[in-house]
Amino acid sequence: MEQVRRTSLADQAARLLFERIRAGEWHLGAKLPGETTLGPQLGVGRSTVREAIRQLAGRGVLETRQGAGVFVTALDVNEDxxxxxxxxxxxxxxxxxxxxxxxxxxxxxxxxxxxxxxxxxxxxxxxxxxxxxxxxxxxxxxxxxxxxxxxxxxxxxxxxxxxxxxxxxxxxxxxxxxxxxxxxxxxxxxxxxxxxxxxxxxxxxxxxxxxxxxxxxxxxxxxxxxxx
CATH class of the missing domain: 1.20.120.530 (GntR ligand-binding domain-like)
Structure with missing residues (x-):
């Protein structure tokens, strides 16, 4: 599985996570694995995973629901x-x-x-x-x-x-x-x-x-x- 390299870890993690969503690994409405699972898969720490999730949430791809987890809310990003x-x-x-x-x-x-x-x-x-x-x-x-x-x-x-x-x-x-x-x-x-x-x-x-x-x-x- 591809892992991120040195610079802009959160940006790279967000990109890789988004690519996996677009590839169909998680369907619309699906719940993502926890930070402790995603971190090793992406090769980053939990804080970087959280930042990547925040980036994708800001673009409308993910939604964090208090006490429930992180869910896929879009399979693509609308361009500016x-x-x-x-x-x-x-x-x-x-x-x-x-x-x-x-x-x-x-x-x-x-x-x-x-x-x-x-x-x-x-x-x-x-x-x-x-x-x-x-x-x-x-x-x-x-x-x-x-x-x-x-x-x-x-x-x-x-x-x-x-x-x-x-x-x-x-x-x-x-x-x-x-x-x-x-x-x-x-x-x-x-x-x-x-x-x-x-x-x-x-x-x-x-x-x-x-x-x-x-x-x-x-x-x-x-x-x-x-x-x-």
Whole structure:
């Protein structure tokens, strides 16, 4: 059985313990052996085993239950969300937005309030007056999309959308910078693009749930094609 080497004993012990969990040595909900058993197996002392368990508990893999022992609560570790988004290609990010915003548009049409309507209309108007700056245009565009997601009154969807914004924002700015002509912010495409957003907002206002979802999907699918 592999044992840890000299440096960072707790980190190495946690890694080896996690590898054994992922290999299926203990199933979800299983109780781990005691420190006196795990210590010799890993080649470390009891204090190092305790620290390794604390590390894995902090990552959601293990749970220490007073008087009962240590139990497996997850078979994998979720990667840091920001890191996942940084490493993902833009197509995957847009596909995530499609999943979030299509559902959000549908819910927004069912749940929007008078306050939401005012926010969407204001953001729609500000999108027109954003000017020729790619940064300002993209920020105004994202702000409008956020008002639609906010109108769904689902905190989880809004949190997920906010997580996508930095990754998508830079990609859109880069795209507009590479296309000085024919882009939504400075060409005839502006009218069509603005109209598509106006139709989405109107569908939400009119409580047309299916239409709002479809308009959101269509727009984001075309955005994916442009960015990719």
């Amino acid at each position: 969300w920001d890191r996942v988004l940084r490493q993902a290609d833009i197509a995957a990010v847009i596909e995530g937005r499609i999943a979030i915003e299509t559902e959000a548009a549908s819910l927004a049409a069912q749940r929007r309030t008078a306050t939401d309507i005012r926010a969407m209309r204001r953001a729609l108007a500000q999108r027109v007056t954003a000017g020729q700056s790619a940064e300002k245009y993209v920020d105004a565009d994202m702000a409008l999309h956020r008002t639609v997601v906010a109108a769904a009154h689902n905190k989880v969807l809004l949190e997920l959308f906010d997580g996508f914004v930095p990754r998508v924002r830079q990609a859109m700015i880069d795209m507009l910078g590479l296309q000085p002509a024919g882009t939504p912010c400075d060409s005839d495409a502006a009218g069509n693009d603005q109209q598509a957003h106006a139709e989405l907002v109107q569908a939400v206002i009119d409580r047309q749930s299916a239409t709002a979802a479809q308009l959101s999907r269509t727009h984001l699918t075309s955005l994916k094609a442009a960015l990719v």
